[in-house]
Amino acid sequence: MKQGSLRSVMEALDRERVRFLVVGGLAVNAHGLLRVTADVDIVAQLTPENIHKTFTALAMLGYRPLVPVTADGFADPRRVDSGQANACSPVPQ
Numbered sequence: 001m002k003q004g005s006l007r008s009v010m011e012a013l014d015r016e017r018v019r020f021l022v023v024g025g026l027a028v029n030a031h032g033l034l035r036v037t038a039d040v041d042i043v044a045q046l047t048p049e050n051i052h053k054t055f056t057a058l059a060m061l062g063y064r065p066l067v068p069v070t071a072d073g074f075a076d077p078r079r080v081d082s083g084q085a086n087a088c089s090p091v092p093q
Contacts, residue, residue: 006040008061016057019045048075 006026013020022030025037044054055071058064 009040009042009058009063012057012061013042013054016053018053018057019047019050020054048077051075 010022021027021043022040023043024039024041025035026040028035029037044050051074052071055074
């Protein structure tokens with residue numbers, strides 16, 4: 001990921017007031033250890049409102065999920081509450 005792309009993603013998430021953490025290689029770098037990475041790993045808070053804001057922020061930059069998932073499907077509280085944040089899984093009864 002290019003530095004300009006990273007900046008755009010962070011600014012978009014911030015603009016939408018998304019609650020998120022940067023993890024993975026970039027987080028390691030921020031703590032002073034050198035690690036080569038080609039992507040950014042983000043963990044967003046799993047609340048329906050925050051998930052919708054995350055999808056909106058990333059969509060404004062042209063990012064789309066690689067799997068068939070919508071913000072509504074991913075934010076379904078029945079999935080989050082059951083620990084099944086994977087929106088491709090069946091909804092727990």
